[in-house]
Amino acid sequence: MTRLFKVPGDEPQTLIVGDGEGRRSIAYRTALSQTANATGLFWLSGFMSDMASTKATAVAEWAAEHSLSSTRFDYSGHGVSDGPFTDGTIGRWLEEACAVFTRVTAGSQVIIGSSMGGHIALLLLRRLLREQPAEAPRIKGLVLIAPAWDMTEELMWKRFGDDARRAILEQGIYQQPSAYGSPYPITRGLIEDGRGHLLARKPFDPGRPVVILQGLLDPDVPDAHTRELTEFLTGGHVKFVEIADGEHRLSRPQDLALLFDAIGKLV
Structure with a gap:
């Protein structure tokens, strides 16, 4: 009989990432399956979201029900991980994703990335292919939920008006209004660092299946933005799933059912 330990409700563990002033403690939860060669699920949250969110928790519970391992974590400045949110950058959060993936997970993994997490997922795959080719084959496939690729440039800087840009350049921060609660603090560091981590519409062959779930009523990551991603992901690996009445x-429940179906087909 398959047995799971470290169930999704356990207290988070911590992993130290970075050195010197960049040293921070990253909180993560992992549930490990004793089933031999079972594929695991690796969750990447969105901007200002965390591993206790509805989708992250649902994925961990689904994995446990299907005798699969799962791993999720909080980026620095998010959830219960260290650091102020305003120190966060794409490069910093990518470093944390890489550390958790390589040091916590084992065996083949399906990466599920939501919004910014979809961008981090693609950057993680690209980094591993370039810098740690022995690790990259462990990524069996990607499931991207409204992937906010090149978010800091395409969905922030290019959309901002003059007042927002001036605040970022002169004051170092802009409080972006949010429909989900408190304003989002957008820092100059986030924007400038993001320019060093762009897909930039350059052809990229992920080399494994990529399933994209996109709500057509999404005001934050419009379907036109996501469709453009499918134009420069090469190799014929991408499946685009439209959700006509879906938002961001x-x-x-019906959205989660589609998500679980996509994950199930990859594992």
Whole structure:
């Protein structure tokens, strides 16, 4: 009989990432399956979201029900991980994703990335292919939920008006209004670092299946933005799933059913 330990409700563990002033403690939860050669699920949250979110928790519970391992974590400045949110950058959060993936997970993994997490997922795959080719084959496939690729440039800087840009350049921060609660603090460091981590519409062959779930009523990551991603992901690996009445979060029961179906086909 398959047995799971470290169930999704356990207290988070911590992993130290970075050195010197960049040293921070990253909180993560992992549930490990004793089933031999079972594929695991690796969750990447969105901007200002965390591993206790509805979708992250639902994925961990689904994995446990299907005798699969799962791993999720909080980026620095998010959830219960160290650091102020305003120190966060794409490069910093990518470093943390790489550390958790390589030091916590084992065996083949399906990466599930939501919004910014979809961008981090693609950057993680690209980094491993370039810098740690022995690790990259462990990524069996990607499931991207409204992937906010090149978010800091395409969905922030290019959309901002003069007042927002001036605040970022002169004051170092802009408080972006949010429909989900408190304003999002967008820092100059986030924007400038993001320019060093762009897909930049350059052809990229992921080399494994990529399933994209996209709500057509999403105001934050429009379907036109996501469709453009499918134009420069090469190799014929991408499946694009439209959700006609779906918005950004895609956390309704019917949305989760589509997500679980996509994951199930990859594992």
